[in-house]
Amino acid sequence: MRATEWKAGTNPIAWKPAGDSPCPRSRSSCAPAALDLGANERLIHFMAEAQRVTHAIMEPVAGPQYWPFLLQRARISGGPLLRLGEAVFHGCSAARGFVYIKPNGDVWPCPFIEVSCGSVREKPFASIWSTAPVFHDLRRREQLLKGQCGECEYRRLCGGCRGRDWAITGDYLAEDPSCFIHPPEDDGQHRSEQ
Numbered sequence: 001m002r003a004t005e006w007k008a009g010t011n012p013i014a015w016k017p018a019g020d021s022p023c024p025r026s027r028s029s030c031a032p033a034a035l036d037l038g039a040n041e042r043l044i045h046f047m048a049e050a051q052r053v054t055h056a057i058m059e060p061v062a063g064p065q066y067w068p069f070l071l072q073r074a075r076i077s078g079g080p081l082l083r084l085g086e087a088v089f090h091g092c093s094a095a096r097g098f099v100y101i102k103p104n105g106d107v108w109p110c111p112f113i114e115v116s117c118g119s120v121r122e123k124p125f126a127s128i129w130s131t132a133p134v135f136h137d138l139r140r141r142e143q144l145l146k147g148q149c150g151e152c153e154y155r156r157l158c159g160g161c162r163g164r165d166w167a168i169t170g171d172y173l174a175e176d177p178s179c180f181i182h183p184p185e186d187d188g189q190h191r192s193e194q
C-alpha cells in the first residue's frame with residue numbers, strides 16, 4: 001500500500017506497524033523475520049508519509065528509529081527540543097512500559113526477547129517486575145547500550161529495538177543492526193535507496 005492511499009477519516013486511533021512481525025517467538029526463527037536495515041528505513045519513511053494524510057497516531061512497534069528520524073529531519077540533535085522529545089517519546093518499551101507473560105507463566109521483557117525473568121506461577125509479578133536483572137538492565141539502557149546505540153544522541157528516545165538485537169546477536173544490549181540513523185559500521189552497505 002502506498003502512504004498516500006492511507007485515507008483520513010477511515011483510520012483507527014493508532015496504527016502500529018511492527019518491524020519484527022509476524023514473529024514465531026524463538027531466536028532462531030525471529031532473526032530471519034526481523035526487518036533488515038533497508039526495509040526498516042523504507043517502513044519508517046512510509047510511516048512518515050502516511051502520517052501526513054491521516055489523523056491516526058503512527059507509533060511503530062519494533063521501529064524506534066521513527067522518532068530520531070523525525071527529529072533528524074527537523075535538524076534537532078540536541079538542546080531543549082531534544083530534551084522535550086525525550087519527555088514525550090521513550091523508544092523501545094521492553095521492560096519499561098511493556099512486558100510479555102507467556103501462557104506457562106514465564107515473564108519476558110517483550111515478545112521478541114526470549115529471556116525468562118521468572119514465572120508468575122512461582123512468584124508475584126510485582127516481584128519479578130521490580131527485581132529481575134534483565135529488567136534493570138533495560139531500564140538503564142542509556143548507560144549500558146553498546147556500539148552505535150551507546151554513543152547515540154537519540155538513545156534516550158530510541159534505544160534501538162532490543163528484541164531485534166536479541167534475535168540477531170543474542171545480546172539485548174547490542175547496537176541495533178537495522179538502524180539507518182547511525183548504521184553499524186560494517187553494515188552501511190545495506191542502506192536502502194531513497
Ligand code: SF4
Pocket residue numbers: 064065068148149150152153154155156158159160161175176179180181182
Ligand atoms: S544508533 Fe541506536 S539509539 Fe541511535 S537512532 Fe540508531 S537504533 Fe536508535
